[in-house]
Amino acid sequence: MKTHLSDIEIAQSTKLKPITEIARKLSIDDEEIECFGFTKAKISLDIFDRLADKPDGKLILVTSINPTPAGEGKSTVTVGLSQALWQDGKRSIVALREPSLGPTMGLKGGAAGGGYSQVLPMEDINLHFTGDMHAITSANNALAAFIDNHIHHGNELNIDIRRVVWKRALDLNDRALRETVIGLGGKANGFPREDGFDITVASEIMAVLCLATDLQDLKRRLASMIVAYTADQKPVTVKMLGVEGALTLLLKDALKPNLVQTVEGTPALVHGGPFANIAHGSNSLIATKMAMKLADYVVTEAGFGADLGAEKFLHIKTRAGRFTPGAVVIVATVRALKMHGGVALQDLKTSDPGAVKRGIANLAKHIETIRAFGLPYVVSVNRFVQDSEAELETVLDWCREEGHPAAACNVWEEGGKGGIELARKVVSVLHEKENRFSYLYELSDSIEEKLSKVSRVVYGAKGVKFTDKAKKQLAELEGNGLGHLPVCVAKTQYSLSDDPEKSGRPEGFFITVRELKPSAGAGFIVALTGSILTMPGLPKRPAALSMDVDENGRAKGLF
């Protein structure tokens, strides 16, 4: 068996091109980028004016089946597919989310694709990058300080301190901050109240930044965010506090997409990264739309499986951006299919074509979902080193029998070369299959109806149930005029149902919505099912323990 280099070894042995050279590949003028060092740049939003008349490139959305806890290499496929398209003579850009520092310090040690399908410089991208996360953290916490300061100095808006719904945020995994009491120590320190911290990617500001179409839309969305309720149950917005201008000022540079490159020197936009449960889970709308102006093919991904990321991408993001994706790639892996076929996590390394076959039910459901949206698709089996040929063939045979376009890919090990077949299949469905994209619900549907349609059509549930609390909130939301918003379901990523133990293709189940929350600035209603952590914790031995800087100032311990 071959020895494989670690991600950071590959990253550090790759000679990066100057970012100005990458920009020139996309016909971006030198004045349209602001460099951050030699290999990162922010792109000016003025580019939209210059390219207003240029037709958009085709958008390819990469999604997956319900994943194992280790993930199925969706980002790696996304990067690899873009590299493959470039190798095949197509002008392509990959558009990805920015990783969060919390998981980097905790379990993951970094996240920007992997192997020979990574975005670089991975060390910077995984640490402070161009400061977007920090700008969002600052804006989030400045807003929190403005709220408590308003209460402290007389509380003119009559905010009920038991119903301040705006939480503070840090881009870290820190369980001790999940539930706190603040404002202790007497009169000079304000009013004591319960509070808590989310990880920055769970901040509504992240979702707002990623759905805004321009600076004015960003400000409008920030102004609409609901931060608290008054003693008489009326929503208190950022606009009522008068700080939307200050928050926009803090975010004006973070709104600009970041240009970097892949291992193979092809262009990548890495920008924004909202949670895929309480938010919509894909990179910024501005980066996606900019990529579509700059390239003929744009490859992007949405978080978790098609039941979460793709559904939200198609219902929320395409509505905000008024665009239609060209095709969807559904990533499956042999190991996740085995999990859905009933194999325990610790046994996933053993070859078991029978379990793979049983697990295909999960893949079949996600294919149905994408077909329900009317979109062309390709199934991609992402190869892992330990997969057996018999297992791989099981999936590909099934696809062939059922008439699903499919291709294995090996981009982690081979880079773009390992994705050429996939790239060609994708280009062929883009040009040959009919695109009959339509939404599965209308905005005019009631919140209840929207949730019912998503549950039945996307999850395969019998229907949706609401707790008493959620029923009350349904009424409050409709009463506050928010019933026209799309819904954003926070649900376990491990199952089509709301029970993480139900792998495969569960049937006969109901989805239980236990709480509803408006993200009025982002423009959706979050429906919480099961328990969703918005502030992760660190493991006993965090990845940080292995991190260091060598004598030449190079990062160590990001893997």
Add this chain to the structure above:
Amino acid sequence: MKTHLSDIEIAQSTKLKPITEIARKLSIDDEEIECFGFTKAKISLDIFDRLADKPDGKLILVTSINPTPAGEGKSTVTVGLSQALWQDGKRSIVALREPSLGPTMGLKGGAAGGGYSQVLPMEDINLHFTGDMHAITSANNALAAFIDNHIHHGNELNIDIRRVVWKRALDLNDRALRETVIGLGGKANGFPREDGFDITVASEIMAVLCLATDLQDLKRRLASMIVAYTADQKPVTVKMLGVEGALTLLLKDALKPNLVQTVEGTPALVHGGPFANIAHGSNSLIATKMAMKLADYVVTEAGFGADLGAEKFLHIKTRAGRFTPGAVVIVATVRALKMHGGVALQDLKTSDPGAVKRGIANLAKHIETIRAFGLPYVVSVNRFVQDSEAELETVLDWCREEGHPAAACNVWEEGGKGGIELARKVVSVLHEKENRFSYLYELSDSIEEKLSKVSRVVYGAKGVKFTDKAKKQLAELEGNGLGHLPVCVAKTQYSLSDDPEKSGRPEGFFITVRELKPSAGAGFIVALTGSILTMPGLPKRPAALSMDVDENGRAKGLF
């Protein structure tokens, strides 16, 4: 009377030079800088190797008398003097602290000099700049998370949760976070304990970053920081947690000085900004030393009056960096002298040469202090628009009579031109006066002796007293082997004494030390006198309410 433009109007009407051009003025190679946009850059630390044999330029430290709450324009004089030197044909660099976002959003709306003596781009410098503050915030809070995570996962080090002394930090003014309880919500969220947040500039990591001589020294200092005590009263350090490598990784880019320019296009290093009470209050040592390698004259400032900033600069920073300043500029203003002469704050705009004369006692004390250190000096009267000629002459006459080199300056209104006389006086004392620099205490003195010497010689006190708590801490510090560190007094900036009401030159008073805290990584013992806020609050109408972004994406409301 002339109409004066606001700082932001001057800033935005100045045509900035490309930062590469500024770098070239200092013979910095293009490969030695990393650009952040067109007008900001970080300078590589490798430059120290290239210039190892080059003799250091002269260092000019700008300090002041005890200020009014509005400040005496010390940064403005610092920038203006550097511009004046450049106009007079001298190769000079100004080395300043980075402003904190908290006060910018709160009262100040920005801080980077003023009028025609500013550093630019002021909008960026006042907002996220090159991300140094955010890197420090991240490292500070990552460390806090590692501590609580250690306790949660078994607490092998036997940390007493009542004695976790490491606080969390945000670069904001947020009084509600001064005193908190964290870890609530049950077993999954760790152990409930009292905690609190400081503003980032008060984090020991800021002090560490600003005193480190290189990346290895940074790591060594981080490793030495004391974060908690065990149940049996032993210090727990970062090294014992094993995360000094991860913290160094988070800070490796923040350690590089930032190159920007003044309104007149002369070079400026703006880097680091620790508090001037619980820390040493001046820009990074690395930036200062780099400036001395790159220029013939370096103008820098230390926070608050000479009793705080200059004393710490001379006892702490010069020791860490093994260098000797060439001369000191003592800034006085007519309005601060009037305050010391007994005039109430609201009456400072009325001309009163008699009060100025009485207030000179405060200036005289600060001159004595600088003479005690054996350093050449120049008194500079920083002109304000409302000052009368009679008031200005009162100060200059006194200096003439007493034989103190002195010059008025008008750099706020006139830029470098308004500081030419000052620049020439400074150059003349640098070359003509004898430099007999020596410390006022030795490291081998006991902590008590060090504090006594500073109190008597610098503040003019009769001596120092310790509360019972401080006495216990004295013993603990000496017992933990920290007695050899220099001291860092946290004291009101408004008086030479520890009572903010005592203006002028108080006599016969004692300094009361109520608490002692080791900053073992920064390498000093903080002695707290009076009450020092390490997390400011916001005013009723924060500056943020006026902030916005115009239709062209330009900042509004930073003044």
